[in-house]
Amino acid sequence: MLDALLADVRALVECESPSTDLAAVARSAEVVARVGAARLGGPPPERIVVAGRTHLRWRFGPGPSRVLVLGHHDTVWPVGTLERIPYDVSGGVLRGPGCLDMKTGVAMAFQAISGLPGRDGITLLVTGDEELGSPTSRQLVESEAQAAGAALVLEAAADGGGLKTERKGVSRYELVVTGRAAHAGLAPERGINATVELAHQVLRIAALGDTGLGTTVTPTLSRAGTSANTVPAGGSVAVDVRVRSAAEQDRVDDAMRRLPAVLPGAVLAVTGGPNRPPMEAAASAALFARAQELAGTLGLPPLVGTAVGGASDGNLTAGTGTPTLDGLGAVGGGAHADDEHVLLDFLPGRTALLSSLIAELRSAAPVRPGTTDPR
Structure with missing residues (x-):
């Protein structure tokens, strides 16, 4: 599993995708679509282009969404950064621009969903402008969240692997x-x-x-x-x-x-x-408790919940009233910095946790009352 996951991460990292470069984001979207299709099979994702910016959506099954899995493929790194900071795996550490924030998280989502025996009720959304504050994808994120019973956000974990249970x-x-x-x-x-x-x-x-x-x-x-x-x-x-x-x-x-x-x-x-809006602790409490139980079942270290000052699309999903758990992506450090990195030892366990959480939610998460599935 790890070799396949790293191959996907490499393909994503080596297609540079600064948020401000529409052509680069479009190229990256095609790579994300190709990698996702190879891992997930089935029909290709929908390409949703808003103001020239490409977002990708996979929907599984005919019924309403019960769980929204959310990531982004844009980064803060300008084209050419790979010449200075190439993709590299050595000493148990993966490096490369955007590897932590958050291309490894996108690859984890593909891996986690691909291993499920059933996928009905899952929506995977990968946007292309989160680093800019989601100006063209905000409405899309919010509409998908309003139709789902829960949202899982693949932003990087907090320091030490903590899940992000509150965001300012x-x-x-x-x-x-x-x-x-x-x-x-x-x-x-x-x-x-x-x-x-x-x-x-x-x-x-x-x-x-x-x-x-x-x-x-x-x-x-x-x-x-x-x-x-x-x-x-x-x-x-x-x-x-x-x-x-x-x-x-x-x-x-x-x-x-x-x-x-x-x-x-x-x-x-x-x-x-x-x-x-803030992602308050109440938005994540039930999901975090379930993640803690699943981590114990999987033999993983106890999970810690962390409040952080930075914002993500998890703020948007929580703002719609959808239970939201963030920080489910890679464990590492140096986001937006030259030493951005992912710790490989955590990847198998965290991907298994994500897969188990998605599997449980696709069966147990409620269909949101008073909403229409935006299919």
């Missing part, structure tokens, strides 16, 4: 300040200094965070002014928000939109808002 929700904002220009030496009092207004607002925005609740509100990229001797007429700051609960996401959103100007005559405009 993400909001992104831009605050734009409009002031009035004036000569900084001759008549600064005639201006409305956007930089000063921005400084007041940055302190207010940063104070919206709540360490006790795990809420971070971080002003990031900031710009103001046009020249060193002019009172700045405009400025802006980007804001990154991470929250553990929907209530906190709503609180920060309301506060951002109610920010009052400090300087007389300054005008504030806030754009953006919540991008991904």
